[in-house]
Amino acid sequence: MATVELRFSAQPEHVRTARLVAAAVARRAGVDEAVLDEVRLAVGEACSRAVGLHRSHGITAPVKVVLTEEEKNFSIEVGDGVTGTGGGAGNGGDAASGGSDGASSGDLYEGDAEGEDEMGLAVISGLVDDVEVTTGDDGGVIRMSWPTTPAVTMP
Template identity: 60%
Template sequence: MATVELRFSALPEHVRTARLVAAAVARRAGVDESVLDEVRLAVGEACSRAVGLHQRAGLTGAVRVALTDQEKRFLIEVEDEAGPLAVPGPGALDDADEDALGLAVISGLVEDLEVSAGVSGGLVRMSWPVSVDALAR
């Protein structure tokens, strides 16, 4: 199991880099080519959401992205330092609510999605299957 970790300042201009790195690592891990756009878009949404949470809360810490090549799955975790702000409460899905909208977009792109928040930060965990051909290498 190999993991690539990326940490970046909570600035919108770093989201593009996270998307590019995620797509490259996913391709190398064996994620099917037809799914790479979904990986790129989901990571972009999750990172944009984390950046927004940091900026609105006045946090200066880094956003962490971990890309893990597991045996049969490719796992991506995007972690922020916003704590309880990271999971919208019931009924929060309002068109004006960027956080909930971002999560709705991600959930449309990722079948295996988990969103959680603790005292120290929030976590968006997403995974995709690795193609059968990649497992043979």
């Protein structure tokens, strides 16, 4: 069962809220302080991508973020309502290697939604070791998880 579940209308201004909530819950769950910045960035990227997909597909349903504290890890699932987006962590890797082409990478990243979408996935795959991008009948889901350190037992 989810520790915290968040649904927000697909507006860019709410992505910050999702970042703050995710970081707060991750901290409580025992995710290392040094990794919290990564959690914040990764969940922001996933939510930005979902907001972009909802807006470009005219989906009025909210973006869903599920934060789950498990025994040894903390996971975040960001769900969009778009079926068959064809996204994938592999695409993110391609975007990352495109960045080494100097000026030509400008074409890839220039303002268009698709380029930003790919760069978002590139950042997520670069940041998070355990990441899974799936697309089902209910839409796409980016699932990320981080190890947690067990709480220190008080004497």
